[in-house]
Amino acid sequence: MVPVYTPKSEPETAVIVALMEAYGIAYFMQGGAFGTMYPGPVSNSLNARTLMVEDDQAELARELLRPFL
Numbered sequence: 001m002v003p004v005y006t007p008k009s010e011p012e013t014a015v016i017v018a019l020m021e022a023y024g025i026a027y028f029m030q031g032g033a034f035g036t037m038y039p040g041p042v043s044n045s046l047n048a049r050t051l052m053v054e055d056d057q058a059e060l061a062r063e064l065l066r067p068f069l
Helices: 010-022 054-069
Strands: 002-005 027-029 048-053
Touching: 002 054, 010 027, 010 048, 010 054, 048 054
Parallel strands: none
Antiparallel strands: 002 048, 027 048
8 A cells, every 4th residue: 555645634635535435446545543542633743644646546536536646
C-alpha cells in the first residue's frame, strides 16, 4: 500500500473514507484507531491519519481526492 493523502480534519476523513468505499478502492487509514482516542485538531505526532491504498488504485484515489488538494 502507498500513502495518498493526510486528511486535515474528522469531517474530511469521513468524506474520504466514503469516497474510497463508494468506488470500491481498497484502503487503510493508517493511524485511524489511535487517532480516535485524541479527537480535535490534527497533530502529526499524536493523531494524524494517512490514507493508504493499493498501488494499482493510487491514481484513481488521487483523482477522486483532487478537490481536497
